[in-house]
Amino acid sequence: MHMxxxxxxxxxxxxxxAIAAAxxxxxxxxxxxxxxxxxxxxxxxxxxxxxxxxxxxxQLPAMPGTSGHMVGAVLLAIVLGPHAGxxxxxxxxxxxxxxxxxxxxxxxxxxxxxxxxxxxxLGYFLYRIVTTGPSSSLRTYIGAMLACVVAxxxxxxxxxxQAALSAVLAVPFSTFLITMLGVHLLVGLVEGLIxxxxxxxxxQVRPDVVMDSLPGKVRLSRKAVLITLVVFTVIIGxxxxxxxxxxxxxxxxxxxxxxxxxxxxxxxxxxxxxxAAADDFQSRYSPLPDYSVRASELGKAAEQDVEAAAGWTSxxxxxxxxxxxxxxxxxxxxxxxKRTPEA
Amino acid sequence: MHHAHIDKFSYQDSPIHRLDSRVKxxxxxxxxxxxxxxxxxxxxxxxxxxxxxxxxxxxxxxPLKFAxxxxxxxxxxxxxxxxxxxxxxxxPVTVAFGPFSWQSSLGWMRCFVIxxxxxxxxxxxxxxxxxxxxxxxxxGLQRLGLPKxxxxxxxxxxxxxxxxxxxxxxxxRARAARSMRNLGLKAELKIxxxxxxxxxxxxxxxxxxxxxxxxxxxxxxxxxxxxKLRIRRRDLLFxxxxxxxxxxxxxxxKPVLQ
Numbered sequence: 001m002h003m004x005x006x007x008x009x010x011x012x013x014x015x016x017x018a019i020a021a022a023x024x025x026x027x028x029x030x031x032x033x034x035x036x037x038x039x040x041x042x043x044x045x046x047x048x049x050x051x052x053x054x055x056x057x058x059q060l061p062a063m064p065g066t067s068g069h070m071v072g073a074v075l076l077a078i079v080l081g082p083h084a085g086x087x088x089x090x091x092x093x094x095x096x097x098x099x100x101x102x103x104x105x106x107x108x109x110x111x112x113x114x115x116x117x118x119x120x121x122l123g124y125f126l127y128r129i130v131t132t133g134p135s136s137s138l139r140t141y142i143g144a145m146l147a148c149v150v151a152x153x154x155x156x157x158x159x160x161x162q163a164a165l166s167a168v169l170a171v172p173f174s175t176f177l178i179t180m181l182g183v184h185l186l187v188g189l190v191e192g193l194i195x196x197x198x199x200x201x202x203x204q205v206r207p208d209v210v211m212d213s214l215p216g217k218v219r220l221s222r223k224a225v226l227i228t229l230v231v232f233t234v235i236i237g238x239x240x241x242x243x244x245x246x247x248x249x250x251x252x253x254x255x256x257x258x259x260x261x262x263x264x265x266x267x268x269x270x271x272x273x274x275x276a277a278a279d280d281f282q283s284r285y286s287p288l289p290d291y292s293v294r295a296s297e298l299g300k301a302a303e304q305d306v307e308a309a310a311g312w313t314s315x316x317x318x319x320x321x322x323x324x325x326x327x328x329x330x331x332x333x334x335x336x337x338k339r340t341p342e343a
Numbered sequence: 344m345h346h347a348h349i350d351k352f353s354y355q356d357s358p359i360h361r362l363d364s365r366v367k368x369x370x371x372x373x374x375x376x377x378x379x380x381x382x383x384x385x386x387x388x389x390x391x392x393x394x395x396x397x398x399x400x401x402x403x404x405x406p407l408k409f410a411x412x413x414x415x416x417x418x419x420x421x422x423x424x425x426x427x428x429x430x431x432x433x434x435p436v437t438v439a440f441g442p443f444s445w446q447s448s449l450g451w452m453r454c455f456v457i458x459x460x461x462x463x464x465x466x467x468x469x470x471x472x473x474x475x476x477x478x479x480x481x482x483g484l485q486r487l488g489l490p491k492x493x494x495x496x497x498x499x500x501x502x503x504x505x506x507x508x509x510x511x512x513x514x515x516r517a518r519a520a521r522s523m524r525n526l527g528l529k530a531e532l533k534i535x536x537x538x539x540x541x542x543x544x545x546x547x548x549x550x551x552x553x554x555x556x557x558x559x560x561x562x563x564x565x566x567x568x569x570x571k572l573r574i575r576r577r578d579l580l581f582x583x584x585x586x587x588x589x590x591x592x593x594x595x596x597k598p599v600l601q
Contacts, residue, residue: 004421006460010380028490035492037564041557042550044499049546051504052511056538091496095504099350099477101417101468105375168457169424170432170450197536198543206544321390325397332401 002096003111003159005104009166016162017109023117024090031083039084046076047088047095071187073116074123074148075195082124089116110162114155123151137203141196148192149185156184352405352473359403359474363578364483370585371471375464377589386452388592389459395588396466403474410473414465425457477501482572495566507546514538 005013035043050072072092077085093111096102103111130143160176163169169176353360359367378392400410432450472480478498485494518534525531 002417002420004424004461005375005379005464006421006457007424008379010376013376013379024493025490028492032492037562038554038558040495040564041499041554042547043496045503045507045546045550045553047496047500048503048507049543052507052542052546053539055508055511055515056535056542087493087496088500091493091500094497095500097468098472098480099501101413101465101472104464105372105468106379106464163424168453170428170430170453171424172431193532194536194539197532198540201536201540202543205540206547315387317387318390321394324394328394328398328401329407332404336404 002103003107003114003162005106007163007166007168008107008110009168010106012162012166013106013109015109016113017106020109020112020117024087024112027083027086027090027117031087034081035084043080043084043088044091046080047091050076050089050092051095071115071119071152071191073119074127074144074151074191075198077120077124078127078144078147078195078199082121085124086117086120089120092116110158114158114162118155118158119151122154123147126150137200140199140203144195144199145192148195149188152184152188152191153181156180156187350473350477352403352409353476355404355474357403357474358577359399359470361577362474362581363572363574364475364479365487365572366574366578366582367471367475368480368483368487370582371467374467374585374589377593378460378463378467381456381460386456386459389456389463391592393463393466395585396463396470399470399474400466403470405470405473410466410469413469414462417465418461421457421461425454425461428454428457479572486572491566495564498566503549506549507542510545511542514542 008016053072073085073089076088079085080088090112093103093116094108097105097108097111124147127143127147130146131139157177157180160173160180163176164173374392374395378389381388381392400407429448429450432448432453434449436447436449436452438445438447438452478501481494481497481501485491515538518538522534526534
């Protein structure tokens with residue numbers, strides 16, 4: 001569920017980047033109070049562990065060919081505590097972006113929120129709620145399972161919301177949301193299964209790890225946890241209902257927001273006389289439009305000429321760029337060849 | 344400290360490699376924002392924008408095959424979403440390109456614009472990452488104001504990611520050598536959990552050893568590097584070129600091509 005640059009608009013990207021930066025700054029400050037410098041190595045290696053653990057895949061029974069692997073946010077939050085866990089997973093997301101080019105630079109804010117901050121805290125809180133009280137392994141397993149499913153679904157819910165706010169995709173919001181929730185229910189279940197299995201293994205081999213011995217454990221009062229959860233639910237619920245009622249899909253949102261591109265969708269723009277006028281103006285005087293929406297209505301030869309001219313302009317643009325790239329490539333190649341015999 | 348398969352090109356030397364990491368990062372960030380903010384309907388202008396990262400890739404001596412393979416590798420999610428556009432947006436449009444002109448739908452235009460933007464911004468990101476050493480990038484990011492804790496975390500993560508990936512490869516090879524068939528979910532899950540769990544325990548132990556070694560050498564939580572970042576004349580020149588490239592495209596080509 002790595003968000004890509006292209007699915008976001010610039011305001012949404014900048015907004016989420018700002019939120020992620022502020023959140024991460026806050027988390028770092030909080031973590032600084034709890035974590036001493038002798039835990040830095042542990043946190044770093046836990047991040048590397050996430051990458052390595054993601055390579056361990058296993059066959060899923062129902063669908064041959066697909067295989068599951070773990071994401072690790074909840075496991076780290078349980079073992080390291082939410083603050084350190086959030087920092088570790090954020091660093092994983094940043095490295096995935098910078099080194100593996102998974103998700104874009106502008107989408108980094110979204111990705112940090114969706115995959116690091118929300119799952120870490122939500123997962124930890126849920127796990128804590130279930131496991132407070134007398135400790136039993138069944139409680140631990142149920143807590144971990146629940147935490148994984150809910151945390152991943154929460155992150156997955158945010159993806160269509162961000163995409164709908166950006167209005168780049170043509171997919172209706174509800175379809176996108178249902179698809180994401182369905183796919184990530186499966187992802188969450190697999191994640192939960194493997195997290196539970198790993199916790200069971202660790203309880204046998206290194207029980208101290210699962211108990212409270214590692215750093216960054218935050219003692220949370222039940223009240224604080226419940227309040228956080230309620231606030232989070234309200235925010236998500238409010239956002240969802242706002243999107244569901246106000247804009248049935250991302251497309252209409254975009255038209256409402258973009259009267260500057262009137263020739264985008266005739267069905268909507270025709271309703272508004274102002275937009276229709278602008279549309280008319282644009283179709284008549286626009287400097288060589290790339291394509292024409294009203295192709296089916298075009299009958300006049302003059303407009304067809306304009307269209308053909310537009311075709312030639314875009315052709316020139318693409319061809320020119322292609323030639324420029326070819327020239328750059330050839331020049332570099334020739335220069336390099338010249339240099340190699342000398343060396 | 345670097346892995347042969349992932350960032351092998353960031354240790355080369357070229358005019359682009361020698362630039363200040365801050366300048367490169369900011370230029371790529373702004374370039375990405377500019378490309379993303381292009382209208383969702385004009386495809387041909389993307390080709391003009393592609394010239395920029397292409398030039399950097401070529402100047403930085405990054406094999407183009409490597410770059411495009413990488414783009415292909417990370418594309419599935421975007422590809423699925425982009426290909427779903429034609430299903431939902433069937434407004435007919437006539438596309439004219441040179442001597443050709445054909446009927447298409449707005450959804451296909453959107454699809455190709457999304458894919459085009461994806462390729463262009465990914466080219467820029469690859470150009471940044473494969474011409475900059477990660478440690479330099481981190482120093483630059485710290486100067487730009489990222490929290491120190493996060494920078495240290497990223498530095499550690501980058502150092503050990505390849506070590507642990509190698510370990511995971513060993514474990515995977517061991518499993519592959521011993522398993523002849525699919526054993527069903529329960530057994531497979533148990534095996535995978537044991538693999539992840541043992542990796543986890545070993546990681547914790549490694550961390551403890553590293554920590555002791557670092558404490559012995561006086562690590563107090565701050566990071567000292569020898570690389571000094573300075574904005575030199577060539578950095579300003581690069582900044583100027585990039586700015587004029589983007590401004591020029593914005594002012595001259597965009598009004599014509601749209």
